[in-house]
Amino acid sequence: xxxxxxxxxxxxxxxxxxxxxxxxxxxxxxxxxxxxxxxxxxxxxxxxxxxxxxxxxxxxxxxxxxxxxxxxxxxxxxxxxxxxxxxxxxxxxxxxxxxxxxxxxxxxxxxxxxxxxxxxxxxxxxxxxxxxxxxxxxxxxxxxxxxxxxxxxxxxxxxxxxxxxxxxxxxxxxxxxxxxxxxxxxxxxxxxxxxxxxxxxxxxxxxxxxxxxxxxxxxxxxxxxxxxxxxxxxxxxxxxxxxxxxxxxxxxxxxxxxxxxxxxxxxxxxxxxxxxxxxxxxxxxxxxxxxxxxxxxxxxxxxxxxxxxxxxxxxxxxxxxxxxxxxxxxxxxxxxxxxxxxxxxxxxxxxxxxxxxxxxxxxxxxxxxxxxxxxxxxxxxxxxxxxxxxxxxxxxxxxxxxxxxxxxxxxxxxxxxxxxxxxxxxxxxxxxxxxxxxxxxxxxxxxxxxxxxxxxxxxxxxxxxxxxxxxxxxxxxxxxxxxxxxxxxxxxxxxxxxxxxx
Amino acid sequence: xxxxxxxxxxxxxxxxxxxxxxxxxxxxxxxxxxxxxxxxxxxxxxxxxxxxxxxxxxxxxxxxxxxxxxxxxxxxxxxxxxxxxxxxxxxxxxxxxxxxxxxxxxxxxxxxxxxxxxxxxxxxxxxxxxxxxxxxxxxxxxxxxxxxxxxxxxxxxxxxxxxxxxxxxxxxxxxxxxxxxxxxxxxxxxxxxxxxxxxxxxxxxxxxxxxxxxxxxxxxxxxxxxxxxxxxxxxxxxxxxxxxxxxxxxxxxxxxxxxxxxxxxxxxxxxxxxxxxxxxxxxxxxxxxxxxxxxxxxxxxxxxxxxxxxxxxxxxxxxxxxxxxxxxxxxxxxxxxxxxxxxxxxxxxxxxxxxxxxxxxxxxxxxxxxxxxxxxxxxxxxxxxxxxxxxxxxxxxxxxxxxxxxxxxxxxxxxxxxxxxxxxxxxxxxxxxxxxxxxxxxxxxxxxxxxxxxxxxxxxxxxxxxxxxxxxxxxxxxxxxxxxxxxx
Numbered sequence: 001x002x003x004x005x006x007x008x009x010x011x012x013x014x015x016x017x018x019x020x021x022x023x024x025x026x027x028x029x030x031x032x033x034x035x036x037x038x039x040x041x042x043x044x045x046x047x048x049x050x051x052x053x054x055x056x057x058x059x060x061x062x063x064x065x066x067x068x069x070x071x072x073x074x075x076x077x078x079x080x081x082x083x084x085x086x087x088x089x090x091x092x093x094x095x096x097x098x099x100x101x102x103x104x105x106x107x108x109x110x111x112x113x114x115x116x117x118x119x120x121x122x123x124x125x126x127x128x129x130x131x132x133x134x135x136x137x138x139x140x141x142x143x144x145x146x147x148x149x150x151x152x153x154x155x156x157x158x159x160x161x162x163x164x165x166x167x168x169x170x171x172x173x174x175x176x177x178x179x180x181x182x183x184x185x186x187x188x189x190x191x192x193x194x195x196x197x198x199x200x201x202x203x204x205x206x207x208x209x210x211x212x213x214x215x216x217x218x219x220x221x222x223x224x225x226x227x228x229x230x231x232x233x234x235x236x237x238x239x240x241x242x243x244x245x246x247x248x249x250x251x252x253x254x255x256x257x258x259x260x261x262x263x264x265x266x267x268x269x270x271x272x273x274x275x276x277x278x279x280x281x282x283x284x285x286x287x288x289x290x291x292x293x294x295x296x297x298x299x300x301x302x303x304x305x306x307x308x309x310x311x312x313x314x315x316x317x318x319x320x321x322x323x324x325x326x327x328x329x330x331x332x333x334x335x336x337x338x339x340x341x342x343x344x345x346x347x348x349x350x351x352x353x354x355x356x357x358x359x360x361x362x363x364x365x366x367x368x369x370x371x372x373x374x375x376x377x378x379x380x381x382x383x384x385x386x387x388x389x390x391x392x393x394x395x396x397x398x399x400x401x402x403x404x405x406x407x408x409x410x411x412x413x414x415x416x417x418x419x420x421x422x423x424x425x426x427x428x429x430x431x432x433x434x435x436x437x438x439x440x441x442x443x444x445x446x447x448x449x450x451x452x453x454x455x456x457x458x459x460x461x462x463x464x465x466x467x468x469x470x471x472x473x474x475x476x477x478x479x480x481x482x483x484x485x486x487x488x489x490x491x492x493x494x495x496x497x498x499x500x501x502x
Numbered sequence: 503x504x505x506x507x508x509x510x511x512x513x514x515x516x517x518x519x520x521x522x523x524x525x526x527x528x529x530x531x532x533x534x535x536x537x538x539x540x541x542x543x544x545x546x547x548x549x550x551x552x553x554x555x556x557x558x559x560x561x562x563x564x565x566x567x568x569x570x571x572x573x574x575x576x577x578x579x580x581x582x583x584x585x586x587x588x589x590x591x592x593x594x595x596x597x598x599x600x601x602x603x604x605x606x607x608x609x610x611x612x613x614x615x616x617x618x619x620x621x622x623x624x625x626x627x628x629x630x631x632x633x634x635x636x637x638x639x640x641x642x643x644x645x646x647x648x649x650x651x652x653x654x655x656x657x658x659x660x661x662x663x664x665x666x667x668x669x670x671x672x673x674x675x676x677x678x679x680x681x682x683x684x685x686x687x688x689x690x691x692x693x694x695x696x697x698x699x700x701x702x703x704x705x706x707x708x709x710x711x712x713x714x715x716x717x718x719x720x721x722x723x724x725x726x727x728x729x730x731x732x733x734x735x736x737x738x739x740x741x742x743x744x745x746x747x748x749x750x751x752x753x754x755x756x757x758x759x760x761x762x763x764x765x766x767x768x769x770x771x772x773x774x775x776x777x778x779x780x781x782x783x784x785x786x787x788x789x790x791x792x793x794x795x796x797x798x799x800x801x802x803x804x805x806x807x808x809x810x811x812x813x814x815x816x817x818x819x820x821x822x823x824x825x826x827x828x829x830x831x832x833x834x835x836x837x838x839x840x841x842x843x844x845x846x847x848x849x850x851x852x853x854x855x856x857x858x859x860x861x862x863x864x865x866x867x868x869x870x871x872x873x874x875x876x877x878x879x880x881x882x883x884x885x886x887x888x889x890x891x892x893x894x895x896x897x898x899x900x901x902x903x904x905x906x907x908x909x910x911x912x913x914x915x916x917x918x919x920x921x922x923x924x925x926x927x928x929x930x931x932x933x934x935x936x937x938x939x940x941x942x943x944x945x946x947x948x949x950x951x952x953x954x955x956x957x958x959x960x961x962x963x964x965x966x967x968x969x970x971x972x973x974x975x976x977x978x979x980x981x982x983x984x985x986x987x988x989x990x
Contacts, residue, residue: 380643381636390632391571394680407680411673418669419662422646426658430650490570 014049021045022110038103069123073495077120091470112138143233155232162225166215173208216249230298235342243334272313279306280413294351319395320496326388336474343467359428378418383482504563517616534612542591557979576629581980596955614644631695653740660740667733675720714772717765724757738806743850787814788918796925819900827903834896844881866938892966
C-alpha cells in the first residue's frame with residue numbers, strides 16, 4: 001500500500017463535489033425564500049457525483065493505507081445512495097420552498113449523502129464510524145426543519161437521543177473489537193479473529209454492535225423510536241430517514257458484522273434470525289392495526305428491516321446479494337410511497353385511510369403509482385420488491401436446516417403484509433362509498449370520509465407537483481428493474497462477493 | 503418471438519390499448535373482443551401446428567432473462583397444457599361477449615379480463631418455475647379487482663379473502679421451488695429453475711416427502727380441496743358473472759394443472775406416500791361439496807359447491823395414478839370448464855332478469871324464460887354426468903381409474919354423483935316449474951349477447967360428450983409419458 005497519488009484522487013471526486021456544494025448551498029443568500037438556486041445547486045452536485053461514480057464502475061483500488069476500498073460493492077452503494085438522494089431532493093422541491101430553512105435542508109441532505117457514499121468504501125473502523133456519524137448528525141436536525149410542524153419537536157428529540165445512545169453502543173463494541181485484534185483495518189480484523197478463535201469478548205463486542213446497529217436499523221426490540229419519528233417528521237424527511245439513511249445502517253452492519261462474526265457464525269445466525277423473525281412479525285402485526293397510513297408505513301418499514309435482516313442472518317453470497325437487492329428495492333419503494341402519500345395529504349387533508357377513499361377519481365395517476373408501489377412492497381411480481389424478497393427466500397434453501405424456517409417466516413409475514421397494503425388499494429380503487437366490511441362483526445360500517453369537494457378536485461389537477469414526480473420516478477425504476485432485474489441481480493451478487501470475507 | 507409468446511402477450515397488449523383509450527369507454531369492449539378473438543385464433547393455429555405424436559414440449563421459446571439466477575423466459579405446450587390453453591382463450595372470448603352490457607367502469611373491467619387471460623395463458627405454458635410463479639401471482643391481482651369492484655354486497659370481504667388465501671398458498675409454493683432449485687442443482691451440476699430439467703431429476707425419497715406436501719397445499723388451495731376451500735364460496739357468490747365463469751372455468755384448473763405438472767410429475771414417490779390422505783381429502787371434497795350444495799338456497803352458491811365436488815374428481819383421478827385416472831382428470835378439467843361456464847352464465851342471466859338468485863324466490867321460470875331454462879337444464883344434465891355430455895366422459899374415466907387403484911372406494915365417489923343428481927334436479931324443479939310468482943310476471947328471456955356464448959358452450963359440451971376422442975387423443979401421449987416416470 002502506498003500513499004495517495006494524484007491519480008487516486010479521482011476516486012474522491014464525488015465526495016469532494018458533494019462537500020463543496022453542500023457548503024456553497026449553506027452560504028448563499030437567504031433573502032429570497034422561493035429561490036430555486038439551492039435546489040439547482042444540490043441537484044447539480046448530486047448529478048455530477050453520480051456521473052463521476054458511474055465512470056469509475058468496474059475499477060478496483062485500495063487507497064490511503066487500506067482505509068478506503070474501491071470495488072463493486074462500494075461503487076454500487078455509492079450510486080444507489082446518490083440516486084436515492086437525487087429522488088429525495090427532486091421530490092422535496094415544493095417542500096423546501098414552503099419552509100424557512102430550505103437551503104439548510106438541502107445542505108444537510110448533501111452532507112448526509114457524503115457520509116452514505118463513504119460507508120460502502122470505508123476500509124477501516126474509524127472511517128466507517130466517521131462516515132456513519134456524518135450521516136447521523138446531519139439528519140438529527142431534519143425532523144425539526146419545518147418549524148410549523150408541531151410534532152417535529154418530539155420526533156427530533158427522540159431521534160437524536162436514541163441515535164446518540166446507539167452511537168455510544170456501537171463505539172463501545174468497536175473499541176472491544178480493536179482491543180481484541182489490535183487493528184482497525186477490516187481486511188486485517190477478519191484473519192486475526194479467525195486466528196484467535198472463539199473468545200468471550202467477541203460475544204460481548206457483538207452484543208454491543210447488534211444493539212447499537214439494531215437501534216439505527218430500527219429492528220425489534222430497538223425500534224420504539226421509529227414510528228414516532230417517522231410519523232412526526234415532515235414527510236419528505238421521513239422518506240429520507242426511512243428510505244435512505246436507515247439503509248446506511250444496514251451497509252455498516254453488513255461490513256462489520258460479517259468481519260467480526262466469522263468464528264461464531266452459527267450463534268450470530270441464530271441471534272440475527274430470531275431478531276429478524278421478531279422484527280417482521282411485530283412490524284406487520286402492528287402495521288395491521290393502523291388507520292393512519294403514515295404510521296402504517298413506518299411499521300411496514302420496520303417489517304422490511306426484518307426481511308433484510310433475514311439475508312444477513314443466512315450469510316451466504318446469495319443471501320447477502322438478496323439483502324443488497326432488498327435494500328435498494330425498499331429504498332426506492334419507501335421514497336416513492338412517502339412522497340405519494342404526501343401528495344395525497346396535500347389534496348385531501350391528512351394521512352388517514354379515509355383520506356384515500358376514491359383517490360382513483362381525484363388523482364388517477366397518483367393512485368396508480370401508489371398501487372404499483374404497494375404491490376411491490378407486498379412482494380407481488382413483477383416488481384423489484386418481489387425480487388429482493390425472493391432472492392433472500394431462495395438463498396435460505398442453499399444451507400437448508402433451520403434457515404428454511406426463516407424463509408417460511410418471511411413468506412408468511414409477506415402474506416400478512418399484503419392485508420394492510422391491499423386495504424389501501426381497496427380504499428383507493430373500490431371504495432367510493434366509504435363503507436368498510438368489518439371482519440369481526442360481519443357488518444358494513446361507515447368509516448369517516450371527507451367529501452370530494454370542488455376545491456380538492458382543483459388541487460388534484462396539479463399533477464406536476466414535485467411530490468408526484470418523485471413518486472413517478474420511483475414507480476418507473478421499480479417497474480423497469482422488476483421486469484429486467486438481471487443487471488441488478490448480477491451486480492448485487494458481485495458486490496456480495498467483495499464483502500463476504502471467506 | 504414465437505407464435506406462442508405472441509399468443510400470451512396479445513391480451514396484454516389489448517389491455518394496454520384499452521387503458522390508453524380510456525377517453526372512449528364505449529370502445530373498450532370492442533378492443534377486448536378483438537384481442538380475445540385474435541388470441542383464440544392464434545391458439546387454434548397453435549393447435550394445428552402441434553404434433554400429437556410428440557410428447558415433448560413443443561412450439562417453445564427460451565429467452566435468457568436472469569442468467570445470474572438461472573431464470574429464463576421459457577414457454578412451450580404439450581398434451582397436458584394445450585387443451586387448457588385453448589379452453590382459456592375460448593372462455594375469455596365468451597366472457598367478453600357475455601359481459602357486453604357492463605358499463606360501470608367498462609375500460610377497467612375489460613382491461614383486467616385481458617390481463618387475467620395473459621396470466622392464465624402464461625401459467626399453462628411457462629416452462630420455468632419463476633415464470634410460472636410470476637404468472638400465477640399476476641392472475642390474482644385482476645381477479646381481486648374484478649371481485650372487489652363489480653361484485654355483490656360483501657365484495658370487499660370476499661375479494662380480500664380470495665387475495666390473501668391464494669397468496670399464502672402461492673408463497674408456500676415458492677418455498678418448494680427454492681428447495682428444488684438447490685437440490686436439483688446439486689444433482690444436475692448447474693442451477694436452474696427450468697421445469698423440464700427439474701422434471702428429469704429423480705429426487706431422493708426423503709426430499710420428496712418434504713417438498714410434496716408444500717406443493718400439494720399450494721395447488722390444493724387453488725383447486726380447491728376441502729378443507730382449504732373456504733375462499734371459493736365467498737369469492738363466487740360475490741363475483742360478477744364474468745368473474746365467476748373465469749374463476750371456476752379456468753382459475754381452478756390452474757390448481758389441477760400444477761398438481762399434475764409439478765407435484766405429481768416431479769415428486770411421484772412423495773405423492774404415492776401420501777395417497778391415502780389425498781384420497782381421503784378428495785372423497786371429502788366430492789361428498790361434502792355435494793351435500794353442502796344440497797343445502798344452498800342461493801343458486802350460485804350451489805353451483806360453487808358443486809365445483810368443489812367436481813374438482814374432487816380431478817384430485818382423486820390424479821391420485822389413482824393410472825392411465826384412466828389421469829386421463830379422466832384432465833378431461834374432467836376441460837369438461838368442467840365448459841359446463842361450469844354454462845351454469846354460471848345461466849345463473850347470471852336469471853339474476854339479470856329476475857334480480858334474485860334465491861331458489862326460494864324463483865318459480866315457474868320455464869314459462870317466462872324457456873330458452874334460458876332449456877340451456878340451464880342441459881348444463882345441469884352435463885354437470886351431473888349424464889351420458890352424451892362432456893361431464894360423463896371425465897367422471898366415468900375417473901371412476902374407472904379409481905376402481906383400478908382403490909376398488910370399493912369408487913362406491914363413495916358414486917355416492918357423490920348421486921347427491922349431485924339430487925340437488926340439481928331438485929333445484930331445477932323448484933325454479934323452473936310451479937306457479938309464476940307475482941314478482942316474476944314481467945321478466946324477459948335472455949338477450950342475444952347472452953345467448954351466443956351459452957349456445958356455443960352447449961354445442962361444445964355435447965360435441966365432446968359424443969366425440970371425446972378428439973380431446974382424449976391429444977392428451978393420450980402425455981398421460982403415458984407421466985406414467986413412465988414412475989414405472990422406470
